Amino acid sequence: VTSYKVMRGDVDVTANYTFGESVDGELEITKRSVTLTSATDSKTYDGQPLTNAEVKAEGFVEGEGATYNVTGTITDPGTAANTFTYTLNESTQAGNYDIKTVEGTLTINKITKEIVITADSDSKTYDGQPLTKDTYTYTEGILAEGDVLTAVVEGTITNVGTTANKVTSYKVMRGDVDVTANYT
Numbered sequence: 722v723t724s725y726k727v728m729r730g731d732v733d734v735t736a737n738y739t740f741g742e743s744v745d746g747e748l749e750i751t752k753r754s755v756t757l758t759s760a761t762d763s764k765t766y767d768g769q770p771l772t773n774a775e776v777k778a779e780g781f782v783e784g785e786g787a788t789y790n791v792t793g794t795i796t797d798p799g800t801a802a803n804t805f806t807y808t809l810n811e812s813t814q815a816g817n818y819d820i821k822t823v824e825g826t827l828t829i830n831k832i833t834k835e836i837v838i839t840a841d842s843d844s845k846t847y848d849g850q851p852l853t854k855d856t857y858t859y860t861e862g863i864l865a866e867g868d869v870l871t872a873v874v875e876g877t878i879t880n881v882g883t884t885a886n887k888v889t890s891y892k893v894m895r896g897d898v899d900v901t902a903n904y905t
Contacts, residue, residue, distance in 0.1 A: 752819040755780035759791055759803040761825035766903045768865030768895060770796045771827050776805060785813040793824070798831040798903050835905050836860045840874040840886040851879045854886055863904070868895050 722743035726735045760773035776789040787810060793803030803825040809815055836859055843854040855874045864870060870893045876886030893901045 750817075753780055753782065753817060755818045755820045756823060757787070757789075757805075757807055757820060758823040759789075759793060759805045759825040761803065761827070763828035763830060765830045766798050766832050766865060768796070768867050768900075770794045771829055773803060773825070773827065776807070780818070781813070782817075786810050787813065793827050795827045795829050797900065798829045800826050800828045803827050831902075832863060832865075832904050834860075834863050836863050836870070838870075838872050838888045838891055840876065840888050842886060847881050849879070851877045853877045857888060864893065865895075865903075868893050868900055868903075 722745070725740070725743075726733055727738055728734065756779045758777045758779075760775040760777075762771060762773040764771055772791070772794045774789070774791040776791060778786060781787075787807040789805050789807050791803065791805040793801060793805065795801040805822070805824070807820075807822070838857055838859045841854050841856045841858065843852060845852055853876065857872050857874050859870055859872070870891065872891040873889050874886060875889045876884055878884045891901070892899055893904055
């Protein structure tokens with residue numbers, strides 16, 4: 722209390738009263754809660770990284786805020802945290818805020834459309850020499866750009882008859898990385 726007076730209408734009647742010592746009150750401003758949440762996103766595997774730089778900020782006073790550096794990324798099927806850091810804007814004082822960060826989740830789903838690998842067939846008239854055919858075909862339009870499927874086909878026959886020509890193994894590579902598990 723820095724000053725006081727008692728009025729009756731337009732007349733100051735303060736002198737008619739006895740006042741004790743004034744008691745100070747208290748003003749308090751508490752920290753404002755802010756939640757920073759990075760985006761959650763998903764897609765089916767396509768050989769390209771999944772990123773999402775969006776960060777939702779709830780609670781900053783108008784005109785205050787932060788900038789974000791989102792580093793979360795994932796390329797192969799699975800999940801990863803959408804990690805990020807933040808820097809408060811010049812006009813934003815850290816002491817005024819209780820800041821909580823929540824990392825979203827980035828998810829790459831395995832391709833569920835099946836790739837069918839078919840060993841090629843062949844035939845010939847008996848000539849005493851073995852017949853083999855190591856070529857194959859597979860379902861087109863499923864592999865992500867840059868991924869390469871290779872298969873091993875084994876089968877041989879020399880005498881009259883038939884035998885299976887079988888796909889014995891296969892793999893899908895992205896450069897030097899085996900990405901077979903990303904496919905069905």
